[in-house]
Amino acid sequence: MYDIRFTVNGQPEHATVPATMTLLDLLRDRLALTGTKEGCGIGECGACTVLLDGKPITSCLMLAVEADGHDIETIEGEAVGGGLSVLQQAFIDTGAIQCGFCTPGMIMSARGLLNRTPDPSDENIVEAIAGNLCRCTGYEAIIAAVRLAADRLAGAKQGRGQS
Amino acid sequence: MTRELKYVGKPIARADAVDKVTGAAQYTHDLCLHGMLHTALVLSPHASARIVSIDIEKAEQVQGVRAVLTGNGLCYQLGLYLQDKCILARDIVRYHGEPVVAIAADTLDIANAACRLVEVQYEALPSLLDPRDAMEESAHLVHPDLHTYNYMKGVFFPKAHSNIAHHQKIRKGDFDRAFEKADIRLTASFYNPPVQHVPMETHAAVAQALPGNRIEIWTSSQSPYTVRHLLSVCFGLPHADVRVHVPYVGGGFGGKAGLGLEPLAYVLSRAAGGRPVKVVATREQEFNTLPSRQGLHSTIEIATSNDGKIVALKSTYIWDAGAYADYGVNIGRSAAYSGAGPYSIDNCWIDSYVVYTNKVFGTAFRGFGHLEVLWGIERAMDLMARKLGMDPVEFRKRNLLKEGDTTITGEAFTSGHGNPQQCLEAVAEAIEWRTPSAPPIEPHKVRGKGIAMLHKAPAMPTSTSCAVVIKLDEDGGADVLVSGVDYGQGTYTVLRQIAAEELRIPIEKVHITWECDTAFSPYDWQTVASRFAYMGGNAIIEAAADCLDQIRFVAAQALDVAPEDLECEHGTVYPKGHPDRGIPYSQLALGYTFENGNSIGGPIIGHGRFIAKGLTHLDPDTGQGLPAQFWTYGAHSVEVEVDTETGEIEILNIVSALDAGKVLNPKLCVGQVVGGVVQGLGSALWEGFVFDEKGRLLNPAFVDYKIPTAKDIPHRTQQILLENPQPGGPYGARGVAEHPMISIPSAIGNALYDALGIEFTTLPLNYERILTRIREKAESS
Numbered sequence: 054m055y056d057i058r059f060t061v062n063g064q065p066e067h068a069t070v071p072a073t074m075t076l077l078d079l080l081r082d083r084l085a086l087t088g089t090k091e092g093c094g095i096g097e098c099g100a101c102t103v104l105l106d107g108k109p110i111t112s113c114l115m116l117a118v119e120a121d122g123h124d125i126e127t128i129e130g131e132a133v134g135g136g137l138s139v140l141q142q143a144f145i146d147t148g149a150i151q152c153g154f155c156t157p158g159m160i161m162s163a164r165g166l167l168n169r170t171p172d173p174s175d176e177n178i179v180e181a182i183a184g185n186l187c188r189c190t191g192y193e194a195i196i197a198a199v200r201l202a203a204d205r206l207a208g209a210k211q212g213r214g215q216s
Numbered sequence: 217m218t219r220e221l222k223y224v225g226k227p228i229a230r231a232d233a234v235d236k237v238t239g240a241a242q243y244t245h246d247l248c249l250h251g252m253l254h255t256a257l258v259l260s261p262h263a264s265a266r267i268v269s270i271d272i273e274k275a276e277q278v279q280g281v282r283a284v285l286t287g288n289g290l291c292y293q294l295g296l297y298l299q300d301k302c303i304l305a306r307d308i309v310r311y312h313g314e315p316v317v318a319i320a321a322d323t324l325d326i327a328n329a330a331c332r333l334v335e336v337q338y339e340a341l342p343s344l345l346d347p348r349d350a351m352e353e354s355a356h357l358v359h360p361d362l363h364t365y366n367y368m369k370g371v372f373f374p375k376a377h378s379n380i381a382h383h384q385k386i387r388k389g390d391f392d393r394a395f396e397k398a399d400i401r402l403t404a405s406f407y408n409p410p411v412q413h414v415p416m417e418t419h420a421a422v423a424q425a426l427p428g429n430r431i432e433i434w435t436s437s438q439s440p441y442t443v444r445h446l447l448s449v450c451f452g453l454p455h456a457d458v459r460v461h462v463p464y465v466g467g468g469f470g471g472k473a474g475l476g477l478e479p480l481a482y483v484l485s486r487a488a489g490g491r492p493v494k495v496v497a498t499r500e501q502e503f504n505t506l507p508s509r510q511g512l513h514s515t516i517e518i519a520t521s522n523d524g525k526i527v528a529l530k531s532t533y534i535w536d537a538g539a540y541a542d543y544g545v546n547i548g549r550s551a552a553y554s555g556a557g558p559y560s561i562d563n564c565w566i567d568s569y570v571v572y573t574n575k576v577f578g579t580a581f582r583g584f585g586h587l588e589v590l591w592g593i594e595r596a597m598d599l600m601a602r603k604l605g606m607d608p609v610e611f612r613k614r615n616l617l618k619e620g621d622t623t624i625t626g627e628a629f630t631s632g633h634g635n636p637q638q639c640l641e642a643v644a645e646a647i648e649w650r651t652p653s654a655p656p657i658e659p660h661k662v663r664g665k666g667i668a669m670l671h672k673a674p675a676m677p678t679s680t681s682c683a684v685v686i687k688l689d690e691d692g693g694a695d696v697l698v699s700g701v702d703y704g705q706g707t708y709t710v711l712r713q714i715a716a717e718e719l720r721i722p723i724e725k726v727h728i729t730w731e732c733d734t735a736f737s738p739y740d741w742q743t744v745a746s747r748f749a750y751m752g753g754n755a756i757i758e759a760a761a762d763c764l765d766q767i768r769f770v771a772a773q774a775l776d777v778a779p780e781d782l783e784c785e786h787g788t789v790y791p792k793g794h795p796d797r798g799i800p801y802s803q804l805a806l807g808y809t810f811e812n813g814n815s816i817g818g819p820i821i822g823h824g825r826f827i828a829k830g831l832t833h834l835d836p837d838t839g840q841g842l843p844a845q846f847w848t849y850g851a852h853s854v855e856v857e858v859d860t861e862t863g864e865i866e867i868l869n870i871v872s873a874l875d876a877g878k879v880l881n882p883k884l885c886v887g888q889v890v891g892g893v894v895q896g897l898g899s900a901l902w903e904g905f906v907f908d909e910k911g912r913l914l915n916p917a918f919v920d921y922k923i924p925t926a927k928d929i930p931h932r933t934q935q936i937l938l939e940n941p942q943p944g945g946p947y948g949a950r951g952v953a954e955h956p957m958i959s960i961p962s963a964i965g966n967a968l969y970d971a972l973g974i975e976f977t978t979l980p981l982n983y984e985r986i987l988t989r990i991r992e993k994a995e996s997s
Contacts, residue, residue: 073325081246086239087239087242087245087246088238088239088240089239090243090245090416090417090466091245092416092417092418092499093499093917093918094498094499095499095917095918095919097499097917097918097919098416098499098918100416127239128237128238128239129238129239131237131238131239132238137234137237137238141237141238144233144237145229145230145233145234145237146229148227148229148230148883148884148886148887150230150232150233150236150237151467151704151705151706151887151891152415152416152417152464152465152466152467152468152703152704153232153235153236153241153464153466153704154243154415154416154417154466154467155416156236156237157239160237178926179926179927180927182926183925183926183927184925185926186414186416186918186923186925187416187926188413188414188415188416188467188469188895188923189416189467189704189891190887190890190891190894191890191891191892191893191894191895191924191929191933192894192924192925192926192929193890193929193933194887194890195926196926
């Protein structure tokens with residue numbers, strides 16, 4: 054068993070975990086953060102995507118012990134101050150959701166992209182979500198959602214700059 | 217004056233959107249009950265074998281193992297249409313991946329470890345992998361006891377002592393005579409491999425065996441009431457003693473219709489002394505243990521006059537049902553009664569055989585056999601057009617169903633069916649059909665355009681019904697209870713729009729209870745066949761009317777006005793023309809109280825229902841009858857670009873036109889079309905099971921079985937939604953959710969001919985197949 058310390062959505066956490074436990078199981082089974090989904094268990098579908106120090110990773114392929122000393126962000130941390138984030142609202146506005154099972158991972162991949170590339174091209178967006186499988190939407194509305202969120206965030210920033 | 221619609225027809229956002237973008241939506245995968253056990257399975261490594269012995273002794277001794285079950289002792293036959301399936305394999309295994317032993321333990325790790333200690337001895341048997349071989353009289357029987365199975369009589373016709381689980385016949389006119397006399401004839405054969413639905417949430421069920429032979433189940437299912445009914449029949453329990461909950465469902469596409477893992481979870485819980493047991497399919501099991509879409513071998517014969525009128529059409533459809541055909545039989549039936557495409561054909565002969573083989577078994581998949589059948593029909597239409605020297609669009613127009621025609625089952629085609637010709641013309645115009653594709657810049661690339669028609673009706677029993685309950689809340693809002701499942705289609709949002717419209721209240725005040733629970737939610741048959749918005753919508757309209765009748769009845773006494781002189785708007789009931797004298801619903805929802813304290817009325821609860829109207833069984837010998845509550849017609853046109861050096865194909869544009877009758881929510885409707893088109897693209901270009909010569913599935917994982925990713929979508933898609941109203945549909949709507957997927961492969965196959973001059977007859981149209989055919993063509997020329 055290993056003692057690990059890390060943060061999840063800004064909250065300090067401490068856990069004692071076996072060497073074989075995945076980060077996904079730690080989040081879902083120990084911390085009850087079931088917004089992160091398991092779609093394949095072998096890193097092929099992206100449903101389990103979370104951010105590790107701001108970058109998207111597939112939590113089913115990472116061992117819990119590897120999270121020691123790192124900052125984890127999950128879908129549960131995306132909404133801010135009781136309201137939805139710009140990204141979440143954009144997913145709703147473009148109709149980017151159907152069954153919703155891929156949505157948390159998709160939003161986390163998009164969040165990772167916007168963290169590093171605030172004004173992404175469509176190619177950047179496609180690249181960022183290419184590892185997230187969605188069987189319902191056909192991706193068009195998801196790509197539009199990320200574009201819309203980037204535009205709105207840029208607009209808000211520009212608005213602040215002018216004032 | 218027609219009242220202006222406030223919500224119906226508007227792009228209202230999904231009712232479940234906030235739950236889904238925040239991670240708050242709870243799926244069966246997420247469910248955890250106190251004391252819950254986890255399950256692992258031992259699967260058959262053979263496609264066909266006799267089970268000689270199973271040694272579970274070591275597994276039973278593992279600390280933390282609570283139940284170990286084999287097929288012995290589980291003498292149950294399960295099924296919706298044909299009871300041919302057991303919970304775990306008994307005596308023989310019929311496909312590679314079939315569950316043989318199930319172990320429930322404190323943790324999944326323990327269950328998996330215990331599975332590795334189970335020893336099963338098999339005696340391998342010859343495996344039947346091609347349904348055409350399985351139809352031979354000398355073929356071994358996948359189900360030697362087929363003649364003893366229960367099935368839906370009068371609808372399905374299993375052939376005793378054969379591998380044929382169902383034979384659907386369609387006979388109209390005199391095919392032989394018309395074919396003989398025709399000017400031009402064509403015969404062509406086609407093949408679709410089995411494919412997987414790939415819902416992002418794999419199948420999952422939690423079951424608890426309760427004292428007094430009661431069952432409580434939570435399941436990722438499209439069919440709460442069908443699960444309840446089949447479990448009740450199987451285990452001989454009163455229906456009320458089986459309670460089924462369906463929380464959020466992570467995709468279904470037909471694969472979660474009927475029964476899934478629920479019976480297994482229940483018998484494990486029973487064996488574990490009533491502890492709740494969770495069974496979750498791994499992704500690999502989703503591919504090789506749970507059902508898929510059936511493969512299909514088609515042979516199509518068409519005869520026309522010299523001027524391009526189809527005079528006769530004959531099809532033989534041989535469905536690769538796999539090891540069990542419970543659901544497959546209904547696909548063989550429904551794809552037969554629409555098995556000639558949306559065309560007027562006076563002389564038609566169809567044989568549709570659903571045939572057992574030793575492969576993972578088939579079930580419903582979005583389109584219910586129509587993608588498969590129309591792969592052949594719509595490719596054959598292009599082949600025939602070419603033989604006639606006619607433009608494929610003109611050839612289709614010449615033959616499409618029009619008012620006054622009859623379908624191949626003898627149903628009169630009316631203007632209420634919608635307009636297939638408008639769909640065809642719309643997609644032809646949008647893709648600039650008359651203008652050849654612009655040549656690509658790179659010399660090794662070529663472009664082409666293709667077109668294909670589609671049609672489908674709900675495949676459901678003649679007695680299919682559903683009900684809706686609306687409870688008025690203290691604040692004048694409404695709770696709507698239904699038992700259809702919204703596993704992504706958006707139907708709950710549409711039903712909410714209709715409820716708000718009909719109840720005359722703001723949409724924010726309408727709440728659809730997300731978790732179906734057979735203890736509280738009223739009956740619905742199953743959420744399949746693109747019939748939920750149609751049937752549920754009609755039931756909502758009736759339930760809302762019932763609420764308004766009750767509101768007017770009580771308000772009439774309160775206002776001393778006749779009920780018929782009252783009208784409702786903005787959540788208020790008032791004498792006609794006097795909105796200022798109204799009573800808000802909130803003062804009536806639980807009963808109305810006069811100033812002196814006297815009270816009348818009581819809680820307002822409305823009830824609505826709908827049952828399929830006028831459907832008949834099909835004649836067993838001719839297939840004539842009325843199988844369809846409604847038909848939905850549509851068409852796709854596509855433009856493709858092919859790299860002749862690599863076989864890679866780029867989809868430049870897909871235009872889809874569907875006659876929706878009435879678009880209840882354009883945002884959600886477009887979402888269904890785009891999603892269906894891309895799922896159809898998967899069937900067209902990449903997806904298909906690959907088996908080795910022993911019948912072992914070689915690609916049960918995303919590494920080897922590719923579904924479309926964000927990188928694979930068309931450069932452009934266009935959606936054209938026509939609104940020729942459906943009589944009897946809510947606001948004139950008809951179902952559209954499955955249809956966008958149908959005929960995508962056909963349109964691409966036709967475009968590939970235009971680009972390459974090569975006729976493709978086998979799916980998927982992957983780069984390897986395309987490149988191989990390009991090289992073959994180059995070598996032969």
